Amino acid sequence: MKLLMIDTSSQSAGCAIVEDGKLLGENYTNVNLTHSQTILPMVAMLLEQTHVKQEEIGLFGVTVGPGSFTGLRIGMAAVKGMAHALGKKCVPVSTLEALAWNMCGYDCLVAPVLDARCSQVYTALFAWQGMQLQRLEEDRACSITELGQRLKNVKNPVFLVGDGAQLCYNILKEEIPGLRLPSPAQIYTRAASAALAAERAAAAAVDPAQLEPSYLRLPQAQRELLARQKMKMV
Amino acid sequence: MIHWTSHSVAETEKIAEGFAASLSAGDVIACRGGMGMGKTAFARGLARGLGLRDDVSSPTFALVHEYTDGRIPLYHFDMYRINNFEGLYSTGFFDYLEQGGVLLIEWSENIEGALPEGTITLEICRGADENTREIRIEGGRF
Ligand SMILES: Nc1ncnc2c1ncn2[C@@H]1O[C@H](COP(=O)(O)OP(=O)(O)OP(=O)(O)O)[C@@H](O)[C@H]1O
Ligand SMILES: [Mg+2]
Numbered sequence: 001m002k003l004l005m006i007d008t009s010s011q012s013a014g015c016a017i018v019e020d021g022k023l024l025g026e027n028y029t030n031v032n033l034t035h036s037q038t039i040l041p042m043v044a045m046l047l048e049q050t051h052v053k054q055e056e057i058g059l060f061g062v063t064v065g066p067g068s069f070t071g072l073r074i075g076m077a078a079v080k081g082m083a084h085a086l087g088k089k090c091v092p093v094s095t096l097e098a099l100a101w102n103m104c105g106y107d108c109l110v111a112p113v114l115d116a117r118c119s120q121v122y123t124a125l126f127a128w129q130g131m132q133l134q135r136l137e138e139d140r141a142c143s144i145t146e147l148g149q150r151l152k153n154v155k156n157p158v159f160l161v162g163d164g165a166q167l168c169y170n171i172l173k174e175e176i177p178g179l180r181l182p183s184p185a186q187i188y189t190r191a192a193s194a195a196l197a198a199e200r201a202a203a204a205a206v207d208p209a210q211l212e213p214s215y216l217r218l219p220q221a222q223r224e225l226l227a228r229q230k231m232k233m234v
Numbered sequence: 235m236i237h238w239t240s241h242s243v244a245e246t247e248k249i250a251e252g253f254a255a256s257l258s259a260g261d262v263i264a265c266r267g268g269m270g271m272g273k274t275a276f277a278r279g280l281a282r283g284l285g286l287r288d289d290v291s292s293p294t295f296a297l298v299h300e301y302t303d304g305r306i307p308l309y310h311f312d313m314y315r316i317n318n319f320e321g322l323y324s325t326g327f328f329d330y331l332e333q334g335g336v337l338l339i340e341w342s343e344n345i346e347g348a349l350p351e352g353t354i355t356l357e358i359c360r361g362a363d364e365n366t367r368e369i370r371i372e373g374g375r376f
Contacts, residue, residue: 011332032334070329117328118319118348218319226319226347 001058003202004082005195006043008035008075009067009095010114011163015043016191017050017057018199025050026192035074043078054086059205061198063189064092065214066122066139067114072213080208089205091198094214096139098194099161100126102186104133108159111151115164118226119144122164122216125154141216148172151179161187235372242365246272246358247279249369254283259306259334261374264342264349267358272367273340276358280338281308293340297325307335314341322348 002019012030016023027042047054062079065072083090099112107129114122121144125137142150147168151158156178160169165187173179181187236253240246257263257280265273278290285305293299293312301308309330316322322345330337331350338356342349355373360366 032332034333068329069323070326215320215323226317226322226345 002052002056003059003061003091003195003199004043004057005061005063005093005191005198006039006075006079007063007095007098007189007191007194008039008071008078009063009065009098010071010189011068012188012190013039013042013071014189014191015039015046016195017046017052018192018195021196021199023192023195024052026190028190030188035071039074039078043082054082057082057086057088059198059202060088060090060208061093061195062090062211063095063098063194064211065095066116066141066216067095069215072215076211076213080211083208088208090208090211091201091205092211092214093194093197093201094124094139095189096122096124096162097126097133097135098189098197100124100128100133101193101197102161102190103128103159103182104193104196105131106159108157108180109136109154110159110161111147112162113147113160113164113168114162115167116141116216116218120218121147121168123147125150139214139216141218144168144171148175151176154178163188235370236376237371238369239361240272240367240369243272243275246275246367246369247282250276250279251283253371254280257284257306257336259336262331262337262350262353263339263356264353264373265338265340265356265358266343267356271358271360272369273356273358276356276369277308277310277338277340280336281310284308284336298327298330302335307333309333309335309337311337311339312341313339313344316341316344319348 013035014028016026060083096112100110103110110126124139127134157180159180238249274292281290286301287303288301299310352374357370359368361368
């Protein structure tokens, strides 16, 4: 069965079609955040390039967060619209889990990190071993400092992926010598990876109306988060 | 630092219109100054200077207005009612930072900790009389 995945959850945007573990095609861009203008033309182009008709799509997938507020709503709306029109189901995929799939095939630890701003990240921890992905930590929001403390005690190496990977790598690399960045081709969310994750989770497919974005709350006293740096600046 | 004295709404708009020439995509302008000082009037001039044809009004209720009909888009925020991170997140503020436009933020005092590096500060204070305003730009490359 053909699965069409859409990802607009963070800095990059993309779509991909997979069929029984085979990637038929993928479109990817990482320019300004104008996903609402780019994603549907990208899907149309992908269908054309792969000679796949809309009606051949048996299942949809979408990265449901955590991630960008606007981005999550764009992806959700696009997939809901298409799946509803075609009477198909949708597989919700955690953006962080989709990122972990960028490292499929490498036995390693993966810490996906999305920039939540104000020195905060959305993160989780996964281990790949022999084509099996094991989740070691739930999706959560924390400060980059806390992430550093958590990863210090983890056995090396740990690959950082996601739109916060470079940022966290720069801040933490001295403290945690086992930190690694993969190829730039694997750093950002890739619809192809997300699609493979969705295929594996196909049993969790829901009706489009039931899709909901997963926004993670930040643990810090929120008022402090907005005021904190003010004190530093004065 | 740049300083102007304005004697009318029209002059404030004119000043802002001229100032727009020194702005480029990605700039963030944080406004300070009390109620009714002329921040929205400044926004109107700025939009014109950026080559935008949209009508500019106070984003008090919508929290953000997008002006996109022209050269460089202007995203105009009013943070008066924003008092926590989730509130700010759900205005899409962090996404607008990446959209290649200019951001003008009224009541930026409320989101001080989330302003990016290089933020330009705009301060408007009452001058010698009711229709006079002291306008000051500093921070970032000013
Ligand atoms: N030189 C001046 N420049 C700008 N506005 C002036 C000036 N002199 C008087 N005003 C008056 O000040 C008011 C400015 O209104 P405006 O909505 O632009 O302010 P604001 O700072 O955006 O207010 P708010 O805090 O409600 O958002 C208007 O009523 C305007 O007529
Ligand atoms: Mg105003």
